[in-house]
Amino acid sequence: MAGEAQTKGHSGPLAGIRVVDLTSVVFGPYATQIMADMGAEVFKVEPPAGDNTRWITEGPVAGMGGIYVNVNRGKRGLMLDLRQGEDKDTLRQLIATADVFIHSMRGSAIRKLGFDYDSVRAIRPDIVYTNCYGYSRRGPEGDKPAYDDTIQAECGIPYVQGLMNGEPGYVATIMADKVAGLHALYATMMALFHRERTGEGQEVEVTMFEAMSSFMLVEHANGAMFSPPTTPAFYHRAVEKNRRPYKTRDGYVAALVYNDKHWNAFIEAIQPEWAIGKRGEEFSTLEKRARQIGRVYGLLGKTFLTRTTQEWLETLQALHIPCAPLRSTGELFENEHLNAIGFFEEVETAQGPVRFPGVPTWFSATPGHVHGPAPMLGEDNQAVLEELAGNAEAIAAQADVSK
Structure with a gap:
């Protein structure tokens, strides 16, 4: 794999994989957080303003809120202004060393910056290029913005909550972001598996609306799948008003x-x-x-x-x-079972120790773990620039030897 020589002590089933991560908020970063936990070297690329999740929850210092710190743990941080030619060149050099490019910009925005699939493939022909969108580009909503609340509404969650509770409501977790993030993870891994067998990269599209529509219709399609329909499109046990603790x-x-x-x-x-x-x-x-x-x-x-x-x-x-x-979310930190299996991992950071919820899957030969803290904005710029310069020198020296 492209990043094998550059991996710095990462262990797990994805050790040796390099990921260029231009995602933000939770959908994409949750997918790449799991990649980092599993050993991939993930480069978190942010604009000068930073990822919005730096600011929307509390943390020990400004710009290091809890959501950001959790879903960006173990990544290397780059701050690049992709409106500037020099920073675009830096990103292109990084792409040349990468196995995966993943972003969550609108299609029109990523094309305008010059990092659409065709442009990235020209730099790295076997790249796995994952688009994280709200809606598929193949439909009329293709360039429509999307957030967890709006996707919950679109895929029927408030509707079925209303069947249960008498009034529509969101579920009290950002379900659409996280479910779509898991889809982005497995889709990217499948494309990497195909590349491992064939050498062929490809473009992948993962969308919140389609992912959540599939998720909701597992049970709520019910008899509406048949022709003619045998029931309305909901699973009656799940929406029964007496279904509660x-x-x-x-x-x-x-x-x-x-x-x-x-x-x-x-x-x-x-x-x-x-x-x-x-x-x-x-x-x-x-x-x-x-x-x-x-x-x-x-x-x-x-x-x-x-x-x-x-x-x-x-x-x-x-x-x-x-x-x-019934437990509160806070009680999970003291849960006897979770602590017995070592679920939480404490990592020392510049802001003090952080107790992360750890890797929920287990591998006998290549276990993953939290590989480090989330980066401060642009924390690794200098180190990455030096590494890229060293790569360029090594490539040039190799070319001279082969002449």
């Missing part, structure tokens, strides 16, 4: 008393009268319960009010019924 005597518990095995174990131990008479017949199979899931959830909700959360957890665990306590 069950209130207990002193709190809440999440539980799924759903399939026949779990249902039969529950009613035998807790509600044996539900197995007899008319109710027993009505609830006898998963298919029957699924058709009246709201009623089932309602009856379960009344039952869960009779015991404490801890009592329910002990009872359900003994019956091998899926259950969990």
Whole structure:
């Protein structure tokens, strides 16, 4: 691979891969963060104003907000003004050493700067070039801007939340950015795999709207896929208003008393009268319960009010019924399981120690890990410029020897 000689102590399945990263916010940076965790050398290229995520959440110093620090960890930072010829030349030199070029600019903007696919391929013919867009260029919305909220709205999330809660609403996480980021990651990896087998680079397009439409329609297509449709386009269990954590005597518990095995174990131990008479017949199979899931959830909700959360957890665990306590996001940092497996990785930075949520996947031979902090704006400019100059000298010396 192109970057093998330049890799500086990175380990993981992508060690030796060099990535030129012109993405911003979360969609693209989340994809390249995972590449960096897996050993790729990622060059985070920012304009003079910096990535907006530097400023939208808090951190120990200005310009190093939590979201930015998390999704840009382990990357090298370059500040380039791509309206200037000298900085464009620097980027071209960097591209010549790279395996992947990934950006999240609009198509018209990246073309205007002179770094569209054809221009980049002219520098590095076998490059994997990944476009991260809001909407596919092949459709009428191709150059339309997109953010997580607008894509959530476009793909039906507030609609199905409204079916559940009575009023449309966003989910309380930037789901569209992160789901699209995972699509950008796997698509880029597939293109690299093709290049490894054939030597052929290619252009890849990953879009938020199409990624989230696919994601939402996994279950919500339901019977609308068929001709003629057999149901509206939503999965009724997922939008049932009673599908929520069950209130207990002193709190809440999440539980799924759903399939026949779990249902039969529950009613035998807790509600044996539900197995007899008319109710027993009505609830006898998963298919029957699924058709009246709201009623089932309602009856379960009344039952869960009779015991404490801890009592329910002990009872359900003994019956091998899926259950969990409700946790805050802050509690994850103290979670016994996550800490037992070493999920969090503490990294020393110029701003003090940072406890990162670590790599969620495991490899027996090539494990990834957090390779370092996020860069300050332009932190690695001088070092990268010196490396590129050294590369140019080495290439020129090699050319002289071969004459």
